[in-house]
Amino acid sequence: MGRTSRIARTAAGCCASAALLVGAGVAAAEQPPAAPLQPLPPAPELLERVMRGFLESVPDHETLDDILKRATVRNRAAVEEAQRRQFIRQQAQQFEQMLQPLLAAELAFVRRACGSLAPDDRRAVLAAARQAVQGISEKIARQQLEGLGDAAGGVEVRQSLHDLVAAAVAARAAPEEFAAYQRESRLRLERRAEAARVRIVSKLDEQLGLSAAQRRDVLDDLRAHWSGAWIRELEDHDGVMINGRPPAPDFADASIAPHLDATQLRCWREWSQAAGWDAIPRGGVDWSDLNALQQGQLKIDSWWRP
16 A cells, blocks of 8 residues: 555656646747847957947948047047147237236226226126137137138237227216217227328338328328228337348338339339238237237236226
């Protein structure tokens, strides 16, 4: 009996196990067969696939070396751009220092015309003026670094600074005071233009020996056909020489040549060819606007920082 009972229990267990296997087989038959696992690719190919996942529109033929090379190029470009910005900023800081006397002169001009500015308005104008100097300085530095120079249109430093400061003053000054400031600004510009015209005639007389009638005719012609850019003649300081000659004001040739005789005209052409205005390296900057350095190193008055 004991042996028979064990056999019976073993047979029952086998039947139960068989039933479970049959049930599992039926359940498996109801599910779609799973796709067989694919073996992993070699390590270099796997790494390449992972990197591709972080890039967009990567050509199928691109290799890991291609990806690394592009990353190197991008890093190099980023470094060069950072160096370029740093260089521009360093150069701009030097120009900012050069422009401080000119800024002080412009602010002193504002104070004389708009003396009733409230303390908060003074601080706001001063902040706008300093921001203007920074922007102008960066523009000069960028043009010089990129080699644009005069081809980029140049930088009219004094006029640019005046316009930006005037915009800040217009929003804060009393209308009658701002009108006086604008009027004085026009008169100041005209005085500088007249000084440039007289300087041109004086230089021509020194080099070509003009008659009294010629001096009068050239001056009248300059006044009648004056271009704001010709105020650049104020840039020419005594002692500046090009090929042994002072810079020729040949930018105003149309107002000069018609009033010269044959001998003077020949000398004028030779002078212009040897020492014309285009022969002066300026880098797109009217350096006459930086001549405020000759104005006794003006400082910004404490009135602007109440």
